[in-house]
Amino acid sequence: MDIAVPRRSNRLPGISMAGFRLRVPAPVDITMVAHPAVTLLIELGEGDGIVCDTSDRRERGSVVIGLMPGELRAGGGVGECLQIRLEPDVAAAALGASPELSGTMAPLADVWGRDAERVEDRLRAAASWDERFTIAADVLGRRLDARSPVDPEVAHAWRRTLTSRGLVRVDSLAGEVGWSRKRLWSRFGSQLGTSPKRLARLVRFDHAAHLLAAGHAAAGVATESGYVDQSHLHREVKAFTGLTPSAVAVAPWLAIDDIAWPASLPTRNPATAGNRIPNLC
Incomplete structure (x- = not known):
């Protein structure tokens, strides 16, 4: 697995990002557990893409994962993925709602609507991880500026x-x-x-x-x-x-x-x- 992290200039308070590239010939499963952040997993590869499973739900492609109460498995083959962690107060504004953040998983399109597809297309077309981090920081920054923060x-x-x-x-x-x-x-x-x-x-x-x-x-x-x-x-x-x-x-x-x-x-x-x-x- 190759890992990329953003330069300091692309970092926003309460938000952290990392890019992952899987270089394996067959699908793999990655187990994730509870973490004090809301997670965006944005699928950037070709083919079947990422499949995320919880105890009662399965989603393919880009997803939003709430404050996980238990185990989640993410599987896929060769490909790339951008993972963004949003601290709870930032997530409440960036997601454009007051979502139930505990134990949820939903397609990114259900949360961001048409913006989700546009963001995914821009990220896939980017020439480097640095450019992808810059795009993601710009999108999130504009969403935060346009919405009321939590108390x-x-x-x-x-x-x-x-x-x-x-x-x-x-x-x-x-x-x-x-x-x-x-x-x-x-x-x-x-x-x-x-x-x-x-x-x-x-x-x-x-x-x-x-x-x-x-x-x-x-x-x-x-x-x-x-x-x-x-x-x-x-x-x-x-x-x-x-x-x-x-x-x-x-x-x-x-x-x-x-x-x-x-x-x-x-x-x-x-x-x-x-x-x-x-x-x-």
């Missing part, structure tokens, strides 16, 4: 949840923005499609999963990530992935993250520093 209180609460790695309490968030707990809960639901507690669990799990993949021991990960004990970590990892912490530590879906999404990842344990896929782009 600043909701945006602040999300940002605090992210920077605290899911450890800030909901009562504290409500106090920081001058709202009641009930009002904060309601606004999260109407604007982000999920609850502050659910988002905090997801952020905390994501940090723990990457610590495990970086080679840190489960007991230490449980302590650093704010779980009551190692059994608590085990239950949360099992709930989000269906796997044990030891299985998550070597899961293929985390093996490329230090190349594709390096900005928010924890420091890798030196003992496992060589276990990475080279960036071939």
